[in-house]
Amino acid sequence: MSRIAMRLPEPGEIPPDGGTAVQEDPERPVFSGNGPDDYVCVRCGNLLAATMPPEYMNRKLRIKCARCRTINVAVEVEGVDYGSAFGRRPPRSA
Numbered sequence: 001m002s003r004i005a006m007r008l009p010e011p012g013e014i015p016p017d018g019g020t021a022v023q024e025d026p027e028r029p030v031f032s033g034n035g036p037d038d039y040v041c042v043r044c045g046n047l048l049a050a051t052m053p054p055e056y057m058n059r060k061l062r063i064k065c066a067r068c069r070t071i072n073v074a075v076e077v078e079g080v081d082y083g084s085a086f087g088r089r090p091p092r093s094a
């Protein structure tokens with residue numbers, strides 16, 4: 001298991017069809033799954049999503065940290081089939 005930091009949204013980056021999950025209790029992650037990795041706030045390191053499968057952590061997923069109020073965006077990585085999670089096509093390689 002590893003801890004993966006999320007990232008800050010880029011200026012103007014507001015995916016129209018994405019939603020922001022708001023964490024209300026800093027002691028409780030918003031999501032938990034059965035995957036290998038924990039995802040933490042880029043600013044304060046608070047646990048936002050626990051043991052998540054990587055294909056769910058796509059760039060449309062945003063989580064507002066209960067501790068520092070930062071909106072975090074998931075970092076997409078190469079080689080992950082995000083389409084398998086939400087019926088989305090995998091991102092084109094740059």
Ligand SMILES: [Zn+2]
Pocket residue numbers: 041042043044045046065066067068069070
């Ligand atoms: Zn935070």
